[in-house]
Each structure stands twice: as structure tokens, then as C-alpha cells.
Amino acid sequence: MTEKIELTIDEVVDLVDRCWEIKKQKDALDKQKKTLNLELTELQTKVGIELERNEINSIKSPNCSFSYKDVQYFKVPQLETQKEEFFNYLKEKQVYGHLVSVGSQVLQSFCKSEIELKDEMGEYDFEIPGIELGDAQRKYSMRKRS
Numbered sequence: 001m002t003e004k005i006e007l008t009i010d011e012v013v014d015l016v017d018r019c020w021e022i023k024k025q026k027d028a029l030d031k032q033k034k035t036l037n038l039e040l041t042e043l044q045t046k047v048g049i050e051l052e053r054n055e056i057n058s059i060k061s062p063n064c065s066f067s068y069k070d071v072q073y074f075k076v077p078q079l080e081t082q083k084e085e086f087f088n089y090l091k092e093k094q095v096y097g098h099l100v101s102v103g104s105q106v107l108q109s110f111c112k113s114e115i116e117l118k119d120e121m122g123e124y125d126f127e128i129p130g131i132e133l134g135d136a137q138r139k140y141s142m143r144k145r146s
Contacts, residue, residue: 044140047066047140051066051068052068061145064143064144065143065145068138068140069138070136070137071137071138072133072136073134074107074133075132081130082130082131082132086131087130088130
């Protein structure tokens with residue numbers, strides 16, 4: 001059992017004031033974080049545009065390396081017909097039991113590898129039954145140079 005600590009009303013009021021000060025500091029940091037995230041996204045986009053314009057996907061600075069890759073996302077089937085088509089496809093591939101209860105990340109990996117495999121086989125218009133393409137997003141990464 002924990003020991004009961006008794007505080008005076010004044011001490012409790014002081015704690016409340018400290019809570020308020022910390023909350024204000026946190027809110028200020030949250031606001032600063034939003035501003036920094038917007039600036040970072042803007043700068044990354046500018047660098048990405050310039051890299052693409054110069055037909056390169058990475059560059060090094062004295063402090064870090066910068067690269068981008070375009071990542072395709074897949075939507076999880078929502079309609080019953082889409083689910084049925086997709087599940088039938090998984091059964092044909094004999095991976096239904098492994099994938100049927102997986103989350104989005106595993107689905108992304110599976111779909112990506114299937115599309116890449118079909119591309120290697122020259123089937124460039126291949127679509128996985130029951131799966132719609134989602135939005136494609138560009139992913140940026142930065143690493144400290146050693």
C-alpha cells in the first residue's frame with residue numbers, strides 16, 4: 001500500500017500552478033513543432049523537386065545525406081466484393097491463412113512484392129484482385145554523416 005501524502009491547500013495550489021506552467025510550455029513546444037514540421041516539409045519538397053529535375057534521387061551535404069523514393073500504398077478492401085476477390089486471390093496463392101488477419105503494413109509489403117514480381121515477368125498492367133491503389137507518397141530520409 002502506498003503512503004498517503006498530505007499537502008496543504010496552498011501546496012496543492014502551487015502544484016496546480018506548476019501544472020499550468022508546464023502545460024503552457026508544452027503548448028508552446030507543440031506550436032513550435034507544427035511550425036518546424038511545415039518548414040521541414042516545404043524544404044524537403046523543394047530539395048526533392050530539384051533532385052528530380054536533375055534526375056538524381058540522393059545528395060550529400062557536409063552534415064547528412066538526403067534521398068527520396070516514391071512509395072505506392074494500397075487500400076485495404078472495404079466492399080464485400082473486393083474482400084471476396086482478394087481473399088480468393090490469397091487462397092490461390094496459398095497465403096490466405098498467413099495474410100487474412102494482418103494489418104496494413106504486411107498488406108503493403110505483400111502487394112508491393114506481388115507487383116514487382118509481375119513487373120519482372122513483363123506483366124506491367126497486373127492488378128491484385130480486390131485491391132485498389134491508394135495514394136502514392138514520397139518518403140524523405142536524412143541521416144547524420146559519419
